[in-house]
Amino acid sequence: MAESVLDVRHLTVSFSTYAGRVQAVRDISFSLGRGETLALVGESGCGKSVTCRSIMGLLAKNAQVEGGEILFEGKNLLHLSNRAMREIRGGKIAMIFQDPMTSLDPTMKIGRQIAEAVRLHRPVTRAAAKLRAVELLEMVGIEEPEKRYHQYPHAFSGGQRQRIVIAIALAADPRVLIADEPTTALDVTMQAQILDLIKDIQKRTDTSVIFITHDLGVVANVADRVAVMYAGRIIEVGLSDEVFYDPRHPYTWGLLASMPTLAAKDETLYAIPGTPPTLIDPAPGDAFAPRNPWALEADRLAEPPLFPVSETHAAATWLLDARAPHVEPPENIALRAQAFRKKLSERSAAL
Amino acid sequence: MKRWSLYIGRRLLHMVLTIGIIASVTFFLMNALPGTPYNNQDRLTAAQLDMLNRKYGFDQPLLQRYVSYLKNILHGDFGISLQFSDQPVSMLLSQRIGPSMQLGLQAVVFGTAMGVLLGVLAAMHQNRFLDVFCSLFAITGRSVPNFVVAVLLQYIFAVALNWLPIGLWNDGFRSTVLPTLALSISPMAESCRFIRTEMVEVLSSDYIELARAKGMSEIRIAFSHGLRNALIPLITVLGPMTVSLMTGSLVVENIFAIPGIGEQFTKSILSNDYYTIMAVTILFSALLVTVIFLTDILYQIIDPRIRAEGAK
Numbered sequence: 001m002a003e004s005v006l007d008v009r010h011l012t013v014s015f016s017t018y019a020g021r022v023q024a025v026r027d028i029s030f031s032l033g034r035g036e037t038l039a040l041v042g043e044s045g046c047g048k049s050v051t052c053r054s055i056m057g058l059l060a061k062n063a064q065v066e067g068g069e070i071l072f073e074g075k076n077l078l079h080l081s082n083r084a085m086r087e088i089r090g091g092k093i094a095m096i097f098q099d100p101m102t103s104l105d106p107t108m109k110i111g112r113q114i115a116e117a118v119r120l121h122r123p124v125t126r127a128a129a130k131l132r133a134v135e136l137l138e139m140v141g142i143e144e145p146e147k148r149y150h151q152y153p154h155a156f157s158g159g160q161r162q163r164i165v166i167a168i169a170l171a172a173d174p175r176v177l178i179a180d181e182p183t184t185a186l187d188v189t190m191q192a193q194i195l196d197l198i199k200d201i202q203k204r205t206d207t208s209v210i211f212i213t214h215d216l217g218v219v220a221n222v223a224d225r226v227a228v229m230y231a232g233r234i235i236e237v238g239l240s241d242e243v244f245y246d247p248r249h250p251y252t253w254g255l256l257a258s259m260p261t262l263a264a265k266d267e268t269l270y271a272i273p274g275t276p277p278t279l280i281d282p283a284p285g286d287a288f289a290p291r292n293p294w295a296l297e298a299d300r301l302a303e304p305p306l307f308p309v310s311e312t313h314a315a316a317t318w319l320l321d322a323r324a325p326h327v328e329p330p331e332n333i334a335l336r337a338q339a340f341r342k343k344l345s346e347r348s349a350a351l
Numbered sequence: 352m353k354r355w356s357l358y359i360g361r362r363l364l365h366m367v368l369t370i371g372i373i374a375s376v377t378f379f380l381m382n383a384l385p386g387t388p389y390n391n392q393d394r395l396t397a398a399q400l401d402m403l404n405r406k407y408g409f410d411q412p413l414l415q416r417y418v419s420y421l422k423n424i425l426h427g428d429f430g431i432s433l434q435f436s437d438q439p440v441s442m443l444l445s446q447r448i449g450p451s452m453q454l455g456l457q458a459v460v461f462g463t464a465m466g467v468l469l470g471v472l473a474a475m476h477q478n479r480f481l482d483v484f485c486s487l488f489a490i491t492g493r494s495v496p497n498f499v500v501a502v503l504l505q506y507i508f509a510v511a512l513n514w515l516p517i518g519l520w521n522d523g524f525r526s527t528v529l530p531t532l533a534l535s536i537s538p539m540a541e542s543c544r545f546i547r548t549e550m551v552e553v554l555s556s557d558y559i560e561l562a563r564a565k566g567m568s569e570i571r572i573a574f575s576h577g578l579r580n581a582l583i584p585l586i587t588v589l590g591p592m593t594v595s596l597m598t599g600s601l602v603v604e605n606i607f608a609i610p611g612i613g614e615q616f617t618k619s620i621l622s623n624d625y626y627t628i629m630a631v632t633i634l635f636s637a638l639l640v641t642v643i644f645l646t647d648i649l650y651q652i653i654d655p656r657i658r659a660e661g662a663k
Binding site for chain 1: 556557558560561562563564565566567568575576579580653654655656
């Protein structure tokens, strides 16, 4: 892997609520390489957004970071002052939000919203910021950027607005781009265009991207590496191919099985039984155990550590422990794995 | 541009029509009231009454009086006051509207500016000391009548500290300070409450989150992105509030002995001073429709989405 740009180590975040302390993120570690796209995947409430908000320093007021560190350019972001954090935010680490229809200020010209982001991080004149904003608009594929600079958000479609949000994120040439479900609110054709745009920009600027999504189809399209999250923990992490074709955690099996495929005929789509646990006083053991048809006795007693599968691939399930019984993954997953091995051998044969 | 002039032309026409309707309705309602403008009617003989009625034209049929009144208005003649020894109404009003409008405008500008500032600060410190303080202030300001505030201000600043005149209208700007303060409590409290509620909502919206993600400081976010969006609903209440303040407050004008229009309007109603009532009504409604018109223009300046609607 290339040099790492961002290192998250043992991050633990909780929220105080009336019901109690919610342990939203529990001891998460990952690193992000230069120019790499890492996808954080998981269902709603698994902690993927909280992780990213911790990186941005944009956690809600009732959130506490209980431990861990977020290392960026040799500094622990969790210890930076507000002022220093403001320079990082939008400058070195930028974020794209989920709903483009509501993420732009309806009362300000879109051009000014971009120029504002430029001027926050660069000592340039108004005129220069405007030029840069027009340039950015062109870069994200808005036609007639000079004319559209002066228009308000309501004059743009959802897809165009997301392009503008991306332009704002790119204003200061960030080293890390966090995309929080940037395509969820868009229709399918728009999704593809926005994904292409993000990929294209990443290639051109060598930015690292953290891509949050619950849509595995999107992941396959963009990510170099995938981290699957469940109940505030990373339960499987690996290169895209490894997680897609050779998944080891039963939760990943379930996720992949519940994805519609082109090959499938009129079958009922698989759904993982049950619901995610509440993260107030989680029970001991693996949080996924109650929903896991392959759960072992050990899963109910102790939380499994991440077992390495390969140099780049690890999964947190006791099934990978040497003492565990051998469990065959479900048929469709096994087929994936076969196809994957075939692909690998073809690739090595070609080399 | 053409669209705009068309829009404004249409609006002006509507305004004139509205004022005409208000004037007509008031004219007939007022004449349906019992009593006459003569305050010593009991001692007048039938012949004297007859003479007076003829002098003022009250012997003519109502419809005819209505038509000639409208005609006169169009020529700028608002008639004469029946209670102040036949002085022209327009002269009476022009002497008195000045102080009322000045006080009202000062109170609205100062009150809303302070109220908005407090409201923004309260919203930024939601549920903390400053917020609680502002809420308390807003509730107090809304519930304590302005004459109590007026008397308190007089006691503190005129009697105890002797910084400012206690009343009258003869010391230039210094005379206006205390009555302006007394009048500004209510718009201040109102706009503080309004802005606080709106700002709390706006500050939790996605575009504010995006502004934070840009690396903007909270105070800049509040004023450059938050306030503009939070102002929109305030404008709605601001218009009528301005008018009601500009048209004078009987109580405050009385306490500070200010020759304003509030007192005169009340007196004219009590004594059936027909032409003064009419003139004041027309003046007030003209002010109100103008302010509503300006409010609509202001809306469009602040909110581009409304601009787009209006242009269609």
